[in-house]
Amino acid sequence: MLVNFKDILNEAYSKHYAVGSFNGYNFETFKGIIDAGWETRTPVILAFGAKYLPNMSLATAYALAKSLGEELETPVCLHLDHCSDLATVFRAIRTGFGSVMYDGSALPFAENIKNTRLVCKIAHACGITVEAELGCLASVRANRKRHFRLPG
Incomplete structure (x- = not known):
């Protein structure tokens, strides 16, 4: 069954256990994640990254997670992960995702805060x-050059 992220975390906090978040990007990974939750009798966070949208629509991801979660009665939070596009975030909310992650880290800080407030207002x-x-996060390329210089 699809549930809200907050519901999963509130129970985990009160019962002192961790909840895994796993990236799902196709039927097989969705099924594996939800099956693992059922086998361990624990809720799962199924993270569907915005980068997977070329492979599967938000509506398909929702329908698949809902169907598989209901078959096994596994609490599943379908989470839109690392999405920088506001329209996609709002579509995920309308579609029924239980959690969204807005990533405005590439924007100027003030614009990121403004957008994040808007996302929170609508989502909440x-x-x-x-x-x-x-x-913001340092780029991987810059970190590699700075920290992992090759000899020669």
Whole structure:
């Protein structure tokens, strides 16, 4: 069954256990994640990254997670992961995702905060949990050059 991220975390906090978040991008990975939750009798967070949208629509991801979760009565939070496109975030909310992650880290900080507030306002009004990437991350390429110089 599809549930909200907050519901999963509230129970985990009260009963002192961790909840795994796993990337799902096709039928096989969705099924494997939900089957693992059923086998271990624990809820799962099924993270569908925005980068997977060329392979599967939000509506298909939702329908698949809902169907598989209901078959096994496994609590599943379908989470849109690392999405920088506001329209996609809002479509995921309308589609029924239990959580969204808005990633505005490439934007100027003030614009990121403004967008994140908008996402929170809309998502919270719909009972959806929000995760956000505030600030910025160093690029992987820059870190490799700085930390992992090759000899010669």
